[in-house]
Amino acid sequence: MNSITDVLEKIGQQSNLKYSTEVDCELQLTEMRVPAVIRKVLIANDKSELAQLSDNKKDIICYVSAPAKEHEMPKDDNKPAEDEPKQGEQESA
Amino acid sequence: MNEQQGSIVCVGVGMTLGSHLSPLSRSYIEQADVVFSLVSDGLVEQWIGQMNPDVRSLQPYYHEGTSRLVSYNAMVAAMIAEVKAGKKVVGAFYGHPGVFACVPHKVIEQARALGYYGKMEPGISAEDCLFSDLAIDPGQFGCSHFEASQFMFYKRIIDPSAYLILWQVGIAGDLSLSKFSTGESYRQVLIDILSLHYPKDHQVILYEAPTLPIHSHRIESLPLSSLLHAEIHGYTTLVIPPCQELTRNMEVLQRLDAIDKDHKNIKLV
Structure with a gap:
């Protein structure tokens, strides 16, 4: 098992690893035949080292929602429409 | 309407790599002709990439300075193009594909309007x-x-x-x-x-x-x-979290109490 994502998938499915101490975790990762270099990074929980090891340098954007439909979005240089609330006029419920 | 060849299924891969992906969603990804992925971590993207030989990230559609609505429409268009080409298309989205995510809803809606099969498979959301x-x-x-x-x-x-x-x-x-x-x-x-x-x-x-x-x-x-x-x-x-106690709606409670009393009287009669 060499791929980092393979290792992470396995870890994600192992409930016993959730209870483990650092020593137990190291032992279990060894039993899973995880290479020492990956073991070290996983146990240290080093995000940047993990990204380097996996050749994962992308900045991920994860917005998939919009506050309104296209035709409902404010237009004209992104300024609110005249009937929309101006700053400081938000009503309390 | 007869469904045409070509389909879109949007699946949720959950939030945590390895822990949340359902067997059915995984099967959809593995069996697809083409998979479009939009996830929240580069490693999760790599992980999905190992499940099918044709996985295409939707990340390149984002451009700072361009409205996300333009990006979202382009994502939908890319997926619909493959559906129209008669392919089994899967959109793999992080979390639940239908929760605070307009792209999966939009692509399924468009595919169905064109007479193609469209389905959403839930995932574990944030x-x-x-x-x-x-x-x-x-x-x-x-x-x-x-x-x-x-x-x-x-x-x-x-x-x-x-x-x-x-x-x-x-x-x-x-x-x-x-x-x-x-x-x-x-x-x-x-x-x-x-x-x-x-x-x-x-x-x-x-x-x-x-x-x-x-x-x-x-x-x-x-x-x-x-x-x-x-x-x-x-x-x-x-x-x-809440900052106020719940306030009883006395008017409604009195009306409900009156109904209960009426029901009791009817039974006695």
């Missing part, structure tokens, strides 16, 4: 993780969810006796929909809106679900006023 990690039962006091910018752009009815959860708070107030983050001046407007309903020292929570199984969640409690300088990412969610 909302699900939030309820577990924060030990919140949305049924206890009630719970409202809003996209943070929508919450700011429109006049909403806020109930301070229920939980209020704001999503995409990292880009709260972005009218252009083209920013990848908004700054303190935008956030101050949000704080001002919230301050009409909650005390400024009211404890709010910044929450982030773990994307990798070696990470833990982020739960940071802070006063509402401290939100201004808080560390907020694209995947951070703002949770505002």
Whole structure:
């Protein structure tokens, strides 16, 4: 098992690893035949080292929602429409 | 309407790599002719990439300075083009594909309108993780969810006796929909809106679900006023616990009581 994502998938499915101490975790990762270099990074929980090891340098954007439909979005240089609330006029419920 | 060859199924891969993907969703990914992925971590993207020989990331459609609505439409168009080519298309989205995600809804709607098969397969959402990690039962006091910018752009009815959860708070107030983050001046407007309903020292929570199984969640409690300088990412969610007790609706309770009494009298008769 060499791929980092393979290792992470396995870890994600192992409930016993959730209870483990650092020593137990190291032992279990060894039993899973995880290479020492990956073991070290996983146990240290080093995000940047993990990204380097996996050749994962992308900045991920994860917005998939919009506050309104296209035709409902404010237009004209992104300024609110005249009937929309101006700053400081938000009503309390 | 007879369904044409070509289909779209949008699946949720959950929040945490390895832990949340259902066997059925995995099967959809593995059996697809082409998979489009939109996830919240580069390693999760790599992981999905190993499940099918033709996995295409939707990340290149994002461009800072371009409205996300343009990006979303382009994503939908790319997927529909493959459906029209007669392929079995799968959209693999992080969390639940139908929760605070317009692209999966849109692509399924368009495919169905064109006579193709379209389906959504649920996944474990950030909302699900939030309820577990924060030990919140949305049924206890009630719970409202809003996209943070929508919450700011429109006049909403806020109930301070229920939980209020704001999503995409990292880009709260972005009218252009083209920013990848908004700054303190935008956030101050949000704080001002919230301050009409909650005390400024009211404890709010910044929450982030773990994307990798070696990470833990982020739960940071802070006063509402401290939100201004808080560390907020694209995947951070703002949770505002109730600040008021539930108030009994005496008029309704009296009406219900009267109905109960009537029913008892009918039985006696």
